[in-house]
Amino acid sequence: MSERILISGAQIEGGAAADILIADGRIVEVGTALSDKDARRIDADGLVALRGLVDLHTHLREPGYEASETILTGTRAAAAGGFTAVFAMPNTSPVADTAGVVEQELALGEAAGYATVQPIGAVTVGQKGERLAELGAMAASRANVRVFSDDGFCVFDPLIMRRALEYVKSFNGVIAQHAQDPRLTEGAQMNEGAVSAELGLTGWPAVAEESIIARDVLLAEHVGSRLHVCHLSTAGSVDIIRWAKKRGINVTAEVTPHHLLLTDELVRGYDARYKVNPPLRRHEDVLAVREGLADGTIDIVATDHAPHPSENKTCEWSAAANGMVGLESALRVVHAAMVETGLLGWDDVARVMSSAPARIGSLAGHGTPIATGEPAELTLYDPSVRGTFQVGDLRGRSVNSPYLGTELPGQVRFTIHRGYLTVADGELVEVNA
Numbered sequence: 001m002s003e004r005i006l007i008s009g010a011q012i013e014g015g016a017a018a019d020i021l022i023a024d025g026r027i028v029e030v031g032t033a034l035s036d037k038d039a040r041r042i043d044a045d046g047l048v049a050l051r052g053l054v055d056l057h058t059h060l061r062e063p064g065y066e067a068s069e070t071i072l073t074g075t076r077a078a079a080a081g082g083f084t085a086v087f088a089m090p091n092t093s094p095v096a097d098t099a100g101v102v103e104q105e106l107a108l109g110e111a112a113g114y115a116t117v118q119p120i121g122a123v124t125v126g127q128k129g130e131r132l133a134e135l136g137a138m139a140a141s142r143a144n145v146r147v148f149s150d151d152g153f154c155v156f157d158p159l160i161m162r163r164a165l166e167y168v169k170s171f172n173g174v175i176a177q178h179a180q181d182p183r184l185t186e187g188a189q190m191n192e193g194a195v196s197a198e199l200g201l202t203g204w205p206a207v208a209e210e211s212i213i214a215r216d217v218l219l220a221e222h223v224g225s226r227l228h229v230c231h232l233s234t235a236g237s238v239d240i241i242r243w244a245k246k247r248g249i250n251v252t253a254e255v256t257p258h259h260l261l262l263t264d265e266l267v268r269g270y271d272a273r274y275k276v277n278p279p280l281r282r283h284e285d286v287l288a289v290r291e292g293l294a295d296g297t298i299d300i301v302a303t304d305h306a307p308h309p310s311e312n313k314t315c316e317w318s319a320a321a322n323g324m325v326g327l328e329s330a331l332r333v334v335h336a337a338m339v340e341t342g343l344l345g346w347d348d349v350a351r352v353m354s355s356a357p358a359r360i361g362s363l364a365g366h367g368t369p370i371a372t373g374e375p376a377e378l379t380l381y382d383p384s385v386r387g388t389f390q391v392g393d394l395r396g397r398s399v400n401s402p403y404l405g406t407e408l409p410g411q412v413r414f415t416i417h418r419g420y421l422t423v424a425d426g427e428l429v430e431v432n433a
Helices: 071-080 099-112 135-140 158-169 194-199 206-223 235-246 257-261 264-269 283-294 330-339 346-360
Strands: 005-012 017-023 026-031 040-043 048-051 053-058 083-088 116-119 174-177 226-229 251-255 378-388 407-417 420-424
Touching (some): 048 346, 053 346, 071 407, 071 420, 099 116, 099 135, 158 226, 206 226, 206 235, 235 251, 251 346, 283 330, 330 378
Parallel strands (some): 005 040, 083 116
Antiparallel strands (some): 017 026, 048 378, 378 407
């Protein structure tokens, strides 16, 4: 299904302008003054060419929760945001804890054709934290699972966490931990701090995240295995990861776009679009995670795209579901929080949103340089425009975005997956894989 495409005059990851010729699903030439009379020409003057974005943390909801999202609608949202690959979290129904379920997800992603869908397997059966799931069978399946997580739940039992780290070490897998002490967060509604005290809402203390991260980096060091920390959100967590990396522990960490930009002050309006787990933190935490991403302590940005039906968000705060959609807005938020502030350049954006997540997830064919012979997975982004983020910018099934009505920079103009366009001139293309 791949096309012949000639991209003219794009700034490759913010550097020099160049032409990119694509054919048969690959980049066949990068240079200047390229011509090809048979190719579809894209005038990319003023656009930044990035490696296709890779999200290590997406909730696609299928199978089981198709009212919130499906693999088709979720990958359409991904393409609209410039993503060419997403890792699908296992909190589905049935839970993705067997080879059969992860292979089903893989097949649905292939049929949709908008992005590579790489399933994440559950660490424990049913994500109940009681016994290990079929990690080896999922790793050996056609889905080739290498990332395992009970995201939404912490692998709280230290012995089970140790055994999981030991098990995945044999095939270079990684355990992605949702760091939340369940006892310290019982009934929690928002970040524990001055705002929660004023509002009278039960707080989610920073130490509930930090204590689990501290335990797990020590377990990873003891076992000699790989640990990944999901949606890190506090200044103290950044300090622990920085310490662990200096010690040589094989740990990586992610931050979400919303934790780079939004604070717990937004909860004052009781708008459940801002209810998320881990919760929005203090301004000081936002500055700390930005610094951690800029200096490499935090390895990647991951969306934690979490769609919900409107009735689960348009209700009283205490009854509302946790989570935000984020695929369509992620690159624009990183642009605002990290690029416009001078903390990252576009080559850094390519690292934290493409090459590093692909490496952590052992995903071949993604995150590779924009160079001759490499797979044609590309995003063309216009950094010069600004606009108000609206419901019409969302392409998934749910609309629980915290950015509605917010002015954000930039626009994804073109997304190219496996050598064909999934987004052209800012609009989704109907594809048939």
